[in-house]
Amino acid sequence: MESAETAIAEGSKLVLKAARVRQWAKEAGFDLCGFARAEPIPPESLLDWLSAGMAADMGWIGARAAQRLDVRLLLPGAQTVVALACNYYLPDESAPDSPIARYARGRDYHATLKDRLRKLRRLLGQHHPQVRTYGSVDTAAVMEKVWAARAGLGYVGRNGCFITEEFGSYVLLATLILDADVDAWAGGAAIDRCGTCNLCVSSCPTSAIVADGAIDARRCLSYQTIENRGEAPEDLRSATAGMAFGCDICQDVCPLNLAPIPADRGFEPRPIAQLSVRELAGLSLDRYRQLTSGTAVARAKYDGLRRNAIYALGAARDESAMPLLKELCSDPSELVGSAAQWAIRQLKA
Ligand code: B12
Ligand code: SF4
Ligand code: SF4
Numbered sequence: 001m002e003s004a005e006t007a008i009a010e011g012s013k014l015v016l017k018a019a020r021v022r023q024w025a026k027e028a029g030f031d032l033c034g035f036a037r038a039e040p041i042p043p044e045s046l047l048d049w050l051s052a053g054m055a056a057d058m059g060w061i062g063a064r065a066a067q068r069l070d071v072r073l074l075l076p077g078a079q080t081v082v083a084l085a086c087n088y089y090l091p092d093e094s095a096p097d098s099p100i101a102r103y104a105r106g107r108d109y110h111a112t113l114k115d116r117l118r119k120l121r122r123l124l125g126q127h128h129p130q131v132r133t134y135g136s137v138d139t140a141a142v143m144e145k146v147w148a149a150r151a152g153l154g155y156v157g158r159n160g161c162f163i164t165e166e167f168g169s170y171v172l173l174a175t176l177i178l179d180a181d182v183d184a185w186a187g188g189a190a191i192d193r194c195g196t197c198n199l200c201v202s203s204c205p206t207s208a209i210v211a212d213g214a215i216d217a218r219r220c221l222s223y224q225t226i227e228n229r230g231e232a233p234e235d236l237r238s239a240t241a242g243m244a245f246g247c248d249i250c251q252d253v254c255p256l257n258l259a260p261i262p263a264d265r266g267f268e269p270r271p272i273a274q275l276s277v278r279e280l281a282g283l284s285l286d287r288y289r290q291l292t293s294g295t296a297v298a299r300a301k302y303d304g305l306r307r308n309a310i311y312a313l314g315a316a317r318d319e320s321a322m323p324l325l326k327e328l329c330s331d332p333s334e335l336v337g338s339a340a341q342w343a344i345r346q347l348k349a
Contacts, residue, residue: 006127008183014128016080018184021124025084028119029266032085032164032171034151035182038078040070041146049214056217058227064141071142075134077179083144083151084120085162086113088267089170089260095273099280099312101222101246103172104296105273111294112266113137113174120176134177144173152186155193159200159250160215165190168257193256200250205239209250221247225308226299231338232311238346241316244280244309245297272297277316281309282324303333310336314343322347 006020018035025033046069049055050062067073071081088103095105103109117135124131136142145162149155154164161169194212201209208219217223224232225245232240251257272291275283283291285302292298292305300308310328313321325347328340 007180013181014131015181015183016128016131016178018182020127021082021182024123025082025120027123029086029116029264030084030120030174031087031167032083032153034083034148034153034186035184036081036083036147036150036152037185038071038081038177040072041068041143043069045146045214046143052216054210054214054216054218056223056227058217058223067141068143071134071177074141075132075177075179077132078134078177079181080178081147081151082176082178083148083153084113084117084174084176085148085153085164085167085171086116086174086266087167087170087261087263088172089167089257089263090267090269091260091262095269097242097276098269098273099242099244099275099277099309100273100297101248102170102251104246105269106267106295107270108294108296108298109172109267110137110139110296113172117174117176124178128180132179135174136177137174138172142175142177144175147175148173149189150186152188152190155189155191156213157192157200157254157256158194158197158212159204159209159254160213161251161254163193163254163256167261168259169251169254170257170260170263197255199253199255203253204250206236221249225304229301229304231307231335234342237311237342238315240308240312242277243312244277245300245305270295277309277312278318278321278324281306281313281321281328303335306331306333306336307339310339310343314339314346317347317349319347 006017008015022033055061072078114137145156148162157163163169206219208216210216224236288302325340325344329337331337
Protein backbone atom coordinates (compact mmCIF):
# COMPACT_ATOMS: atom_id res chain seq x y z
CA MET A 1 0.00 0.00 0.00
CA GLU A 2 1.54 3.31 -1.12
CA SER A 3 1.87 5.78 1.72
CA ALA A 4 2.91 9.40 2.22
CA GLU A 5 5.20 8.17 4.97
CA THR A 6 7.37 6.30 2.45
CA ALA A 7 7.20 8.51 -0.65
CA ILE A 8 6.41 11.99 -1.94
CA ALA A 9 4.52 12.51 -5.19
CA GLU A 10 6.11 15.21 -7.39
CA GLY A 11 3.51 15.60 -10.10
CA SER A 12 3.27 12.17 -11.71
CA LYS A 13 6.76 11.28 -10.41
CA LEU A 14 7.28 9.09 -7.36
CA VAL A 15 10.08 10.10 -4.99
CA LEU A 16 10.87 7.51 -2.32
CA LYS A 17 11.98 8.60 1.12
CA ALA A 18 15.61 7.48 1.44
CA ALA A 19 15.27 7.11 5.21
CA ARG A 20 12.47 4.55 4.79
CA VAL A 21 14.35 2.56 2.14
CA ARG A 22 17.38 2.52 4.46
CA GLN A 23 15.17 1.26 7.27
CA TRP A 24 13.88 -1.57 5.06
CA ALA A 25 17.46 -2.42 4.05
CA LYS A 26 18.42 -2.72 7.74
CA GLU A 27 15.35 -4.84 8.37
CA ALA A 28 16.39 -7.08 5.48
CA GLY A 29 19.81 -7.60 7.09
CA PHE A 30 22.11 -5.09 5.36
CA ASP A 31 24.56 -3.21 7.57
CA LEU A 32 25.02 -0.26 5.24
CA CYS A 33 22.78 1.39 2.64
CA GLY A 34 23.35 4.47 0.48
CA PHE A 35 21.91 6.10 -2.64
CA ALA A 36 23.44 7.24 -5.92
CA ARG A 37 21.93 8.67 -9.08
CA ALA A 38 21.93 6.05 -11.86
CA GLU A 39 24.27 8.03 -14.12
CA PRO A 40 26.77 6.40 -16.51
CA ILE A 41 30.22 5.56 -15.10
CA PRO A 42 33.19 7.25 -16.81
CA PRO A 43 34.58 4.36 -18.87
CA GLU A 44 38.34 4.84 -18.30
CA SER A 45 38.93 2.81 -15.13
CA LEU A 46 37.21 -0.28 -16.55
CA LEU A 47 38.35 -0.01 -20.18
CA ASP A 48 42.00 0.78 -19.34
CA TRP A 49 42.09 -2.20 -16.96
CA LEU A 50 40.59 -4.48 -19.59
CA SER A 51 42.85 -3.32 -22.38
CA ALA A 52 45.93 -3.82 -20.19
CA GLY A 53 44.92 -7.51 -19.94
CA MET A 54 44.44 -7.27 -16.15
CA ALA A 55 41.19 -9.25 -16.27
CA ALA A 56 43.26 -12.37 -17.13
CA ASP A 57 40.88 -14.89 -18.72
CA MET A 58 37.71 -13.43 -17.12
CA GLY A 59 36.29 -12.59 -20.54
CA TRP A 60 32.83 -12.23 -18.99
CA ILE A 61 33.83 -8.84 -17.56
CA GLY A 62 34.62 -7.22 -20.92
CA ALA A 63 31.75 -9.01 -22.66
CA ARG A 64 29.24 -6.89 -20.72
CA ALA A 65 31.32 -3.72 -20.35
CA ALA A 66 28.52 -1.55 -21.77
CA GLN A 67 26.08 -2.70 -19.06
CA ARG A 68 28.74 -2.31 -16.36
CA LEU A 69 29.18 1.31 -17.39
CA ASP A 70 25.48 2.16 -17.68
CA VAL A 71 22.90 0.51 -15.44
CA ARG A 72 20.10 1.89 -17.61
CA LEU A 73 20.95 -0.96 -20.00
CA LEU A 74 20.08 -3.38 -17.19
CA LEU A 75 16.93 -1.58 -16.05
CA PRO A 76 15.40 0.84 -18.58
CA GLY A 77 14.41 4.06 -16.83
CA ALA A 78 16.78 3.44 -13.89
CA GLN A 79 16.98 6.50 -11.63
CA THR A 80 18.64 5.32 -8.44
CA VAL A 81 21.23 2.77 -7.39
CA VAL A 82 20.82 1.61 -3.80
CA ALA A 83 24.25 0.40 -2.66
CA LEU A 84 24.22 -2.20 0.11
CA ALA A 85 26.89 -3.81 2.25
CA CYS A 86 27.10 -6.65 4.77
CA ASN A 87 29.89 -6.98 7.29
CA TYR A 88 31.33 -10.52 7.18
CA TYR A 89 34.25 -10.36 9.60
CA LEU A 90 34.41 -13.06 12.26
CA PRO A 91 37.24 -13.37 14.80
CA ASP A 92 40.14 -15.68 13.93
CA GLU A 93 39.20 -18.11 16.73
CA SER A 94 36.08 -19.04 14.75
CA ALA A 95 38.31 -20.76 12.17
CA PRO A 96 41.91 -20.78 13.45
CA ASP A 97 44.58 -20.73 10.69
CA SER A 98 41.98 -21.46 8.04
CA PRO A 99 43.47 -21.62 4.55
CA ILE A 100 40.10 -20.39 3.20
CA ALA A 101 39.69 -16.60 2.77
CA ARG A 102 37.36 -15.04 5.33
CA TYR A 103 34.54 -14.19 2.94
CA ALA A 104 34.19 -17.83 1.85
CA ARG A 105 34.26 -19.64 5.20
CA GLY A 106 30.51 -19.73 5.80
CA ARG A 107 27.39 -20.20 3.72
CA ASP A 108 27.85 -18.92 0.16
CA TYR A 109 27.55 -15.15 0.51
CA HIS A 110 25.76 -14.89 -2.83
CA ALA A 111 22.86 -16.85 -1.32
CA THR A 112 22.89 -14.87 1.92
CA LEU A 113 22.95 -11.47 0.23
CA LYS A 114 20.36 -12.57 -2.34
CA ASP A 115 18.03 -13.64 0.48
CA ARG A 116 18.45 -10.19 2.00
CA LEU A 117 17.87 -8.48 -1.36
CA ARG A 118 14.70 -10.51 -1.81
CA LYS A 119 13.45 -9.33 1.57
CA LEU A 120 14.27 -5.70 0.74
CA ARG A 121 12.41 -6.01 -2.58
CA ARG A 122 9.42 -7.50 -0.79
CA LEU A 123 9.31 -4.64 1.72
CA LEU A 124 9.62 -2.05 -1.06
CA GLY A 125 7.03 -3.86 -3.19
CA GLN A 126 4.52 -3.94 -0.35
CA HIS A 127 4.49 -0.14 -0.29
CA HIS A 128 5.31 0.66 -3.92
CA PRO A 129 4.40 -2.23 -6.21
CA GLN A 130 4.86 -0.03 -9.30
CA VAL A 131 8.61 0.47 -8.72
CA ARG A 132 10.71 -1.78 -10.95
CA THR A 133 14.03 -3.10 -9.63
CA TYR A 134 17.16 -4.97 -10.70
CA GLY A 135 19.25 -6.64 -8.00
CA SER A 136 22.92 -7.65 -8.14
CA VAL A 137 25.27 -9.63 -5.94
CA ASP A 138 28.73 -10.01 -7.48
CA THR A 139 27.92 -11.89 -10.67
CA ALA A 140 25.73 -9.34 -12.49
CA ALA A 141 27.25 -6.76 -14.85
CA VAL A 142 27.34 -4.07 -12.15
CA MET A 143 30.46 -2.28 -10.82
CA GLU A 144 29.54 -2.70 -7.20
CA LYS A 145 32.52 -0.84 -5.67
CA VAL A 146 31.89 2.20 -7.86
CA TRP A 147 28.24 2.32 -6.75
CA ALA A 148 29.16 1.84 -3.11
CA ALA A 149 31.57 4.78 -3.49
CA ARG A 150 29.07 6.99 -5.29
CA ALA A 151 26.50 6.18 -2.61
CA GLY A 152 28.87 7.41 0.09
CA LEU A 153 29.45 4.08 1.89
CA GLY A 154 33.24 4.48 1.81
CA TYR A 155 35.95 4.50 -0.88
CA VAL A 156 38.11 2.14 -2.95
CA GLY A 157 41.37 1.67 -1.07
CA ARG A 158 44.87 1.35 -2.48
CA ASN A 159 44.45 -2.44 -2.07
CA GLY A 160 41.53 -2.43 -4.52
CA CYS A 161 39.02 -3.28 -1.78
CA PHE A 162 36.08 -1.12 -0.79
CA ILE A 163 36.74 0.35 2.68
CA THR A 164 34.01 1.56 5.00
CA GLU A 165 34.42 3.65 8.13
CA GLU A 166 32.37 1.20 10.25
CA PHE A 167 33.59 -2.24 9.13
CA GLY A 168 36.83 -1.57 7.24
CA SER A 169 37.00 -3.63 4.04
CA TYR A 170 35.42 -6.80 5.45
CA VAL A 171 32.15 -6.07 3.70
CA LEU A 172 30.40 -7.77 0.81
CA LEU A 173 28.46 -5.64 -1.62
CA ALA A 174 25.13 -5.75 -3.43
CA THR A 175 23.06 -3.21 -5.34
CA LEU A 176 19.39 -2.66 -6.02
CA ILE A 177 18.69 -0.51 -9.06
CA LEU A 178 15.33 1.34 -9.04
CA ASP A 179 13.35 3.16 -11.70
CA ALA A 180 12.27 5.67 -9.05
CA ASP A 181 13.95 8.66 -7.42
CA VAL A 182 14.78 9.07 -3.75
CA ASP A 183 14.73 12.33 -1.77
CA ALA A 184 18.36 12.24 -0.59
CA TRP A 185 21.54 11.33 -2.45
CA ALA A 186 25.10 10.89 -1.26
CA GLY A 187 27.64 13.49 -2.33
CA GLY A 188 30.10 10.82 -3.59
CA ALA A 189 32.90 8.69 -2.16
CA ALA A 190 34.04 9.14 1.43
CA ILE A 191 37.43 10.74 2.05
CA ASP A 192 40.35 8.49 1.07
CA ARG A 193 42.03 7.47 4.34
CA CYS A 194 45.00 5.59 2.81
CA GLY A 195 47.23 8.68 2.90
CA THR A 196 50.90 7.70 2.62
CA CYS A 197 50.34 4.15 3.88
CA ASN A 198 51.70 1.49 1.53
CA LEU A 199 51.34 -1.65 3.64
CA CYS A 200 49.08 -3.54 1.26
CA VAL A 201 51.40 -2.87 -1.68
CA SER A 202 54.54 -3.92 0.20
CA SER A 203 52.83 -7.02 1.70
CA CYS A 204 51.29 -8.37 -1.48
CA PRO A 205 53.47 -11.44 -2.16
CA THR A 206 53.08 -11.24 -5.94
CA SER A 207 53.09 -7.47 -6.61
CA ALA A 208 49.54 -7.64 -7.93
CA ILE A 209 48.61 -4.10 -6.82
CA VAL A 210 49.85 -2.17 -9.82
CA ALA A 211 48.39 1.29 -9.09
CA ASP A 212 46.11 2.80 -6.45
CA GLY A 213 43.07 0.50 -6.34
CA ALA A 214 44.07 -1.40 -9.48
CA ILE A 215 44.69 -5.14 -9.24
CA ASP A 216 46.32 -7.16 -11.99
CA ALA A 217 44.25 -10.33 -11.70
CA ARG A 218 46.93 -12.32 -13.52
CA ARG A 219 49.22 -11.87 -10.52
CA CYS A 220 46.56 -11.91 -7.79
CA LEU A 221 46.40 -15.09 -5.71
CA SER A 222 42.68 -14.62 -5.29
CA TYR A 223 42.28 -14.99 -9.07
CA GLN A 224 44.78 -17.85 -9.23
CA THR A 225 43.09 -19.88 -6.48
CA ILE A 226 39.45 -19.15 -7.41
CA GLU A 227 39.03 -18.30 -11.07
CA ASN A 228 41.97 -19.92 -12.85
CA ARG A 229 40.97 -23.40 -14.01
CA GLY A 230 44.44 -24.42 -15.22
CA GLU A 231 47.95 -24.43 -13.77
CA ALA A 232 49.18 -21.32 -11.95
CA PRO A 233 52.48 -19.75 -13.06
CA GLU A 234 55.31 -21.33 -11.03
CA ASP A 235 56.55 -18.07 -9.48
CA LEU A 236 53.07 -17.45 -8.03
CA ARG A 237 52.62 -20.97 -6.65
CA SER A 238 55.55 -20.41 -4.29
CA ALA A 239 53.64 -17.55 -2.63
CA THR A 240 50.64 -19.62 -1.56
CA ALA A 241 51.84 -21.23 1.69
CA GLY A 242 48.86 -21.59 4.03
CA MET A 243 46.36 -20.55 1.34
CA ALA A 244 43.86 -22.82 -0.41
CA PHE A 245 41.07 -20.52 -1.55
CA GLY A 246 41.25 -16.73 -1.94
CA CYS A 247 43.76 -14.34 -0.40
CA ASP A 248 43.28 -11.89 2.48
CA ILE A 249 46.82 -10.57 2.89
CA CYS A 250 46.21 -7.03 1.61
CA GLN A 251 43.19 -6.71 3.92
CA ASP A 252 44.69 -8.36 6.99
CA VAL A 253 47.63 -5.90 7.00
CA CYS A 254 45.42 -2.86 6.51
CA PRO A 255 45.37 -0.51 9.53
CA LEU A 256 41.80 0.45 8.63
CA ASN A 257 40.80 -3.13 9.52
CA LEU A 258 42.29 -3.01 13.02
CA ALA A 259 39.01 -2.75 14.92
CA PRO A 260 36.68 -5.15 13.14
CA ILE A 261 33.15 -5.70 14.39
CA PRO A 262 31.92 -9.33 14.48
CA ALA A 263 29.36 -10.11 11.79
CA ASP A 264 25.97 -11.73 12.27
CA ARG A 265 25.42 -15.51 12.30
CA GLY A 266 24.72 -15.61 8.58
CA PHE A 267 28.51 -15.64 8.06
CA GLU A 268 29.53 -18.24 10.65
CA PRO A 269 32.24 -20.60 9.38
CA ARG A 270 31.23 -24.05 8.19
CA PRO A 271 33.28 -27.22 8.74
CA ILE A 272 35.23 -26.71 5.46
CA ALA A 273 36.96 -23.74 7.14
CA GLN A 274 38.33 -25.98 9.91
CA LEU A 275 40.37 -28.17 7.54
CA SER A 276 44.13 -27.80 7.15
CA VAL A 277 45.84 -27.48 3.78
CA ARG A 278 46.92 -31.13 4.03
CA GLU A 279 43.39 -32.30 4.74
CA LEU A 280 42.11 -30.30 1.78
CA ALA A 281 44.76 -31.82 -0.52
CA GLY A 282 43.69 -35.32 0.51
CA LEU A 283 39.89 -34.84 0.33
CA SER A 284 37.84 -37.57 -1.26
CA LEU A 285 35.25 -36.50 -3.84
CA ASP A 286 32.37 -37.47 -1.54
CA ARG A 287 33.74 -35.52 1.39
CA TYR A 288 34.50 -32.56 -0.88
CA ARG A 289 30.89 -32.51 -2.06
CA GLN A 290 29.57 -32.81 1.46
CA LEU A 291 31.80 -30.02 2.82
CA THR A 292 31.59 -27.48 0.01
CA SER A 293 27.93 -27.75 -0.94
CA GLY A 294 26.30 -24.35 -0.37
CA THR A 295 29.63 -22.56 0.15
CA ALA A 296 31.54 -20.22 -2.18
CA VAL A 297 34.48 -22.65 -2.06
CA ALA A 298 32.63 -24.90 -4.52
CA ARG A 299 33.58 -22.38 -7.23
CA ALA A 300 37.13 -23.77 -7.31
CA LYS A 301 35.73 -27.26 -8.10
CA TYR A 302 37.19 -30.49 -6.69
CA ASP A 303 40.39 -30.55 -8.71
CA GLY A 304 40.98 -26.80 -8.40
CA LEU A 305 40.73 -26.87 -4.60
CA ARG A 306 43.10 -29.84 -4.38
CA ARG A 307 45.50 -28.17 -6.85
CA ASN A 308 45.55 -25.09 -4.60
CA ALA A 309 46.14 -27.11 -1.43
CA ILE A 310 48.96 -29.06 -3.10
CA TYR A 311 50.65 -25.82 -4.27
CA ALA A 312 50.35 -24.57 -0.68
CA LEU A 313 52.05 -27.72 0.65
CA GLY A 314 54.87 -27.29 -1.87
CA ALA A 315 55.20 -23.60 -1.08
CA ALA A 316 55.45 -24.38 2.65
CA ARG A 317 57.99 -27.18 1.95
CA ASP A 318 55.97 -29.36 4.30
CA GLU A 319 58.10 -32.58 4.52
CA SER A 320 55.38 -34.48 6.32
CA ALA A 321 53.20 -34.17 3.22
CA MET A 322 55.57 -36.28 1.07
CA PRO A 323 53.61 -39.59 1.29
CA LEU A 324 50.34 -37.86 0.34
CA LEU A 325 52.02 -35.95 -2.48
CA LYS A 326 53.50 -39.18 -3.89
CA GLU A 327 50.06 -40.74 -3.85
CA LEU A 328 48.56 -37.69 -5.60
CA CYS A 329 51.11 -37.92 -8.44
CA SER A 330 49.01 -40.74 -9.90
CA ASP A 331 45.66 -38.97 -9.41
CA PRO A 332 43.32 -39.30 -12.41
CA SER A 333 43.28 -35.49 -12.65
CA GLU A 334 46.24 -34.24 -14.68
CA LEU A 335 46.02 -30.87 -12.90
CA VAL A 336 46.33 -32.52 -9.49
CA GLY A 337 49.06 -34.94 -10.60
CA SER A 338 51.23 -32.23 -12.07
CA ALA A 339 50.73 -29.98 -9.00
CA ALA A 340 51.87 -32.89 -6.80
CA GLN A 341 55.00 -33.39 -8.92
CA TRP A 342 55.81 -29.69 -8.62
CA ALA A 343 55.26 -29.75 -4.84
CA ILE A 344 57.57 -32.76 -4.47
CA ARG A 345 60.27 -30.86 -6.37
CA GLN A 346 59.90 -27.99 -3.85
CA LEU A 347 60.27 -30.38 -0.93
CA LYS A 348 63.43 -31.87 -2.44
CA ALA A 349 64.96 -28.51 -3.40
C1 B12 B 1 36.61 -9.23 -11.01
C2 B12 B 1 36.56 -9.30 -9.51
C3 B12 B 1 37.68 -9.76 -8.83
C4 B12 B 1 39.02 -9.98 -9.54
C5 B12 B 1 39.70 -8.60 -9.79
C6 B12 B 1 39.80 -7.76 -8.50
C7 B12 B 1 39.54 -6.28 -8.68
N1 B12 B 1 39.93 -5.53 -7.67
O1 B12 B 1 39.02 -5.84 -9.69
C8 B12 B 1 39.76 -10.92 -8.54
C9 B12 B 1 39.45 -12.37 -8.91
C10 B12 B 1 41.26 -10.75 -8.44
C11 B12 B 1 39.01 -10.58 -7.24
C12 B12 B 1 39.57 -10.74 -5.98
C13 B12 B 1 38.92 -10.44 -4.81
N2 B12 B 1 37.63 -10.12 -4.67
CO1 B12 B 1 36.47 -9.73 -6.18
N3 B12 B 1 35.30 -9.11 -7.51
C14 B12 B 1 35.39 -8.91 -8.80
C15 B12 B 1 34.09 -8.32 -9.38
C16 B12 B 1 33.26 -9.47 -10.00
C17 B12 B 1 34.27 -7.21 -10.43
C18 B12 B 1 35.29 -6.12 -10.03
C19 B12 B 1 35.62 -5.22 -11.22
O2 B12 B 1 34.72 -4.76 -11.91
N4 B12 B 1 36.92 -4.99 -11.46
C20 B12 B 1 37.36 -4.16 -12.56
C21 B12 B 1 38.02 -2.85 -12.03
C22 B12 B 1 38.55 -2.01 -13.18
O3 B12 B 1 37.00 -2.11 -11.39
P1 B12 B 1 36.98 -1.86 -9.82
O4 B12 B 1 37.43 -3.12 -9.17
O5 B12 B 1 35.67 -1.30 -9.43
O6 B12 B 1 38.15 -0.78 -9.60
C23 B12 B 1 38.21 0.50 -10.19
C24 B12 B 1 37.06 1.46 -9.91
O7 B12 B 1 36.50 1.14 -8.61
C25 B12 B 1 37.74 2.84 -9.90
N5 B12 B 1 37.20 3.71 -8.87
C26 B12 B 1 37.61 3.77 -7.60
N6 B12 B 1 36.85 4.65 -6.90
C27 B12 B 1 35.93 5.14 -7.76
C28 B12 B 1 34.93 6.08 -7.55
C29 B12 B 1 34.10 6.42 -8.65
C30 B12 B 1 32.98 7.37 -8.41
C31 B12 B 1 34.35 5.85 -9.93
C32 B12 B 1 33.51 6.24 -11.11
C33 B12 B 1 35.38 4.90 -10.11
C34 B12 B 1 36.16 4.56 -9.02
O8 B12 B 1 39.11 2.59 -9.62
C35 B12 B 1 39.39 1.20 -9.51
C36 B12 B 1 40.72 0.89 -10.18
O9 B12 B 1 40.70 1.27 -11.54
C37 B12 B 1 33.42 -7.74 -8.08
C38 B12 B 1 31.88 -7.80 -8.05
C39 B12 B 1 31.25 -6.72 -8.90
N7 B12 B 1 30.26 -7.10 -9.67
O10 B12 B 1 31.66 -5.56 -8.85
C40 B12 B 1 34.01 -8.64 -6.97
C41 B12 B 1 34.38 -7.97 -5.61
C42 B12 B 1 35.15 -6.73 -5.93
N8 B12 B 1 35.28 -8.93 -4.99
C43 B12 B 1 35.14 -9.01 -3.74
C44 B12 B 1 36.01 -9.76 -2.89
C45 B12 B 1 35.52 -10.04 -1.48
C46 B12 B 1 37.26 -10.16 -3.35
C47 B12 B 1 38.44 -10.68 -2.50
C48 B12 B 1 38.61 -9.96 -1.17
C49 B12 B 1 38.25 -12.21 -2.27
C50 B12 B 1 39.41 -12.88 -1.54
N9 B12 B 1 39.51 -12.76 -0.22
O11 B12 B 1 40.20 -13.56 -2.15
C51 B12 B 1 39.63 -10.43 -3.48
C52 B12 B 1 40.26 -9.04 -3.25
C53 B12 B 1 41.40 -8.75 -4.19
C54 B12 B 1 41.70 -7.26 -4.24
N10 B12 B 1 42.76 -6.86 -3.58
O12 B12 B 1 40.92 -6.52 -4.88
C55 B12 B 1 34.06 -8.08 -3.22
C56 B12 B 1 34.80 -6.86 -2.63
C57 B12 B 1 34.23 -6.32 -1.36
C58 B12 B 1 35.06 -5.12 -0.91
N11 B12 B 1 34.96 -4.78 0.34
O13 B12 B 1 35.77 -4.53 -1.68
C59 B12 B 1 33.26 -7.78 -4.51
C60 B12 B 1 32.63 -6.38 -4.61
C61 B12 B 1 32.13 -8.85 -4.61
C62 B12 B 1 30.96 -8.54 -3.69
N12 B12 B 1 29.74 -8.54 -4.22
O14 B12 B 1 31.10 -8.28 -2.50
N13 B12 B 1 37.82 -10.06 -7.49
S1 SF4 C 1 44.49 -10.55 -2.65
FE1 SF4 C 1 46.58 -11.27 -2.16
S2 SF4 C 1 47.61 -11.49 -4.15
FE2 SF4 C 1 45.72 -10.28 -4.50
S3 SF4 C 1 46.39 -8.13 -4.35
FE3 SF4 C 1 45.75 -8.74 -2.27
S4 SF4 C 1 47.64 -9.50 -1.25
FE4 SF4 C 1 48.03 -9.41 -3.47
S1 SF4 D 1 46.99 -1.05 3.81
FE1 SF4 D 1 47.21 1.21 3.88
S2 SF4 D 1 47.33 1.84 1.70
FE2 SF4 D 1 46.53 -0.27 1.75
S3 SF4 D 1 44.31 -0.02 1.70
FE3 SF4 D 1 44.91 -0.15 3.89
S4 SF4 D 1 45.23 2.00 4.54
FE4 SF4 D 1 45.18 1.98 2.29
